[in-house]
Amino acid sequence: MVIGDKNARYRMYLKARKALIDYATPIAGSRDDAEDIVQDAFLRFVNTADEPAPPKTYLFRIVRNLSFNKKRRRKLEVIDEPDDIPWWGWPQGRPSPEADLLLQQQIALVARAIERLPDRERRVMEMYRFEKRTLQEIATKMEVSVPTAHRLLNAAMQRLREETRDIL
Numbered sequence: 001m002v003i004g005d006k007n008a009r010y011r012m013y014l015k016a017r018k019a020l021i022d023y024a025t026p027i028a029g030s031r032d033d034a035e036d037i038v039q040d041a042f043l044r045f046v047n048t049a050d051e052p053a054p055p056k057t058y059l060f061r062i063v064r065n066l067s068f069n070k071k072r073r074r075k076l077e078v079i080d081e082p083d084d085i086p087w088w089g090w091p092q093g094r095p096s097p098e099a100d101l102l103l104q105q106q107i108a109l110v111a112r113a114i115e116r117l118p119d120r121e122r123r124v125m126e127m128y129r130f131e132k133r134t135l136q137e138i139a140t141k142m143e144v145s146v147p148t149a150h151r152l153l154n155a156a157m158q159r160l161r162e163e164t165r166d167i168l
Contacts, residue, residue, distance in 0.1 A: 006046050009045060009046045009055070010042075010046060012055060012056060012059070013042045013045065013046070013059065016056060016059060016060075017038060020038045020041065020059065020060065020063050021034045021035055021038050022034075023060060023063060023064070024037045024038055024063050024064075024066075024067045027064065027067035027068060027071060028067045028070050028071060029071065029074070033070055034067070037063060037066045037067050037070060038063055040066055041059060041062040041063045041066055042059075044062050045058070045059050045062055109164065110160070110164055113159075113160055113163040113164055114126075114160065116163070117156050117159055117160070120142070120152055121152050121153075121155050121156035121159070122156065123142065124138055124142065124149055124152040124153050124156060125152075125153060125156035125157065125160075127141070128153050135149045135150055135153070138153075
């Protein structure tokens, strides 16, 4: 078999294809990626102008190099989530207009439910959830005991759960 012949290279590739995919899968991380890599390797192998000595070894080397390149590229593409930025500050995908509208409607319903809370419950809930105050701080500010602040917070959260049960 003359390896310079593209048909001979193609036949060799077909015989070795399964072994090449099996070889590339653990390096690339998935069988789908391995199949893509083997296809790319074939295109490089068949279009090589020079005569590689042993051609099958050369084909495996192409697959190996492409697999490591893919793995390295995937590591670079992974965005590390910084520790000092909260999750809501990370870049987000743009929601669809329908999802955006639904979210706005849900926020409006929750805001109305919060407005309907009794004053003391609403104030405790706002200080706890939005101002990130502790129950001790809330109790001091409202001049109540910590158990009373806790009871008011639980009552507010229970009312909100009941009113928003069907919409969220």
